[in-house]
Amino acid sequence: MELYTNLRAGEKGAWLSIGTYIFLSAMKLIVGYIGMSAALKADGLNNTTDIIASIAVLIGLRISQKPPDVNHQYGHLRAETIASLIASFIMMVVGLQVLSTSIRGLFQPIEESPSMLTAIVALFSALIMYVVYRYNLALANKIKSSAVRAAAYDNRSDALVSIGTAIGIFGAIFGFPIIDTITALIVGLIIIKTAIEIFWEAVVTLTDGFDAEETETLKKLIANVDGVIDLLDLKGRSHGNMSFVDVTVTVNPNLNVIESHTISDTIEATVQRFNPHCIVLVHIEPHYIPTAVEEDYHF
Template identity: 40%
Template structure:
């Protein structure tokens, strides 16, 4: 898993390099054309691309550092550097966005206005098409690598594409004596810069402060509770390290399970979360679950009495019998197994007398009692063992001979 994630970060860098190359070309081109055609909207869009260059460089550095293996001082690895890089990127975007907004507003207040050459719209249109291609490339690569940083970068690519098309429209509008629309579009573009900066800031701080989506935890809990040996998920919490999910899970299992069986169940949980939800690391803690019988009855002897009554009267046998390890000796000496027992069922209405219970181990009870039918009286000895639930594993019936 470590090698796969490291390799994914390496592949994700390709998308960042493509974005940086496109932004360098477009920022230089748009700012230069903006000076020639006197378009505030085109100039704002060019500076928007400058912030994207700086932001993507910060993300690129973060991806490089995040790939460093864990060491003595970073036992969870360096994955969070990816979020730190995104946070720095948001600060850069905030600074440039406010500066471009300030300059645009000052030009509007001072009444600075120059005629706009409609040829500037070609630059905006070309920029929009290029960023749309970069968006599709980055988005597909982000899905393949599952890189949150690249996903954020691809969303920024789409935002830049839309604002570039808007810039082209504003330049054309200004050329037909609607100069105010050019300045309005410049303000709108600044708003897009600040909105994108805020979204990146919000997501990165949420991750760095160990925030986690509760809806994901609900999905994880539901999936884990479907596993056979898990009685209940008592607690689950998650945190993000870059694009990687780390989970702490506390589950309740039957106290009858061995250490080996409990450990095997924890591995099933880890595999499920990794394969179905792409969870990077899961720490599972097992606690003993309260058995339903122990919660319902005051003592084990009283718990087993109604079960033995059902057994005596051939009721619910399929849920009370240990199918793989059951043997019964009938009063005539015939020995039968679970399969034969289930084929000889005949509903009765018998009552237990002189019931006694003896505990021979934590999980094993021996019950003895008498019952009488229409022909004779009988003595029964049965052995019950608990394996998550109580099951009968041995039974012997002896006919009582009256003197």
Template identity: 40%
Template sequence: MQEKYRNLKIAQHWVMISSLAYVFLAMLKLVVGQLSHSATLLADASNNLTDILSSIAIIYGLHLARRPPDEHHQYGHWKAETIATFATSLVMLLVGGSVIYSSIKGILANQTSTPDIYALFVGLFSGGLMYAIYLHNARIAKKLKSSSLLAIAKDTRNDAWTSFGTSLTIIAANLHFPRLDNIVALLIGGLILKTAYDILSDSAFALSDGFDDDLLAQYIAAVNQIPGVERVHNIQGRTYGANVFVDIIIWVDPQMTVRESHHITEKVESLLRRKFNVLDTDVHVEPWDVDYEPQRPNELNSH
């Protein structure tokens, strides 16, 4: 358990470093975007502003998630991370909608602009820096098994692609395709909305105790291989932040002693922890019903 809390602190540290990079790049793009009259660069800056808000929310969520269980939160505060992510996605939806509105307004008004070429270097620098941060954070996230840091890393990768796209747009505008600036700004707004929708869907799924049926099927297949387990009767899974909690009912020989059945429950807990990184498993033992018609894994209850 202590390792889980330590990983949260390390993840929080790298999210803070990423947020500082976002602040620097957002300010740089806002200034250069205004001076160079680049709608695309300004839209890219808005994207980075949402990243700052996302980082702040996740930093606070990770801080709350590190609190130990108490009287009112017996499973801990792990879901604080998911709640912060959900709130962040709502902010991103508003910003993405604002960027799209401004872009459509510019297109309908037939507004054109030719950004100064020095804005190109800002886009290239930003794209390179963001991609380097993505590679680093993705590596750390996989090592720590941190879903929040991995989400930040993937969002950073999208920012890198957006910045490279901004650079291409600035080149096109200087080659006498000025209307492309508002069009690409519109696409960037769409990218912000797409990212917000994905984050919103995933966090809402987790907060409503949704769980991957494919994972449940893997758990069932593994537990059924344990000697003494006649069959998995029922299984439910739920997530608290990046942590998985499983409730499972297994059938054993009705003639088995309490001590023997207890040893089997320990094997189930150990297996799911070692093989699937399940944080907590609640195993309930029942006598084997030979007349039971087994259900397919995806028919078993999951939350």
């Protein structure tokens, strides 16, 4: 199945992110301690959470590839979402730790300014993360993977954080050491914000939330299918990168089974052109037309 092939291809992006984050986090933490930069150390801790998040994505992609079984008849596609939920908790803990350290640093400022090497490392990290972002974004567009696309956006945010870190370090080097501590504080807030966003997205998915804009688009597409008289109901839910949509429509009651089935197939094809990773269950009902006698008794 193409979906599982795409999930396996998505692992390349996860492995690239993991390797890059391990290298950059180690470099930032070491240089940050040696060069006396709180902001670079905070950025390094930020990348350690990214390692965890990338591993969670990798594990989720692996488990999601397991086929349906007796206990999981819809497959294991939500494993990726559960892994993201766990990663959000870990990221929140690290973010709070960075925030706590930064707040203490505001009241116990370090007189020494960070070295120029820390700023160079921050800029180098930003460049590396931008390259990884471009790769993962291209991969996500190729395989139509929302998980890899989310990882790409995380790569982009890390590149921006590193640029901000470099700005803070330059400010400290030129006589304003408090800027380095303030930048570390901001990095901590960014980590917490990202954790909350990942947590909320996972909760929405696990509670069968479905995008309202996509629902309206599907309603319009289905209503325009030849043979559909009325769209009575449409429900959707997400399982990883897959969407499951239940549709109830009315058709001419005089149609035979084959004709009604053709309309059902057309609806499925229409939805899958809009979203190839969507499984559609169509329920067809006869369109009820009130008789003249019934209309006379209608008030």
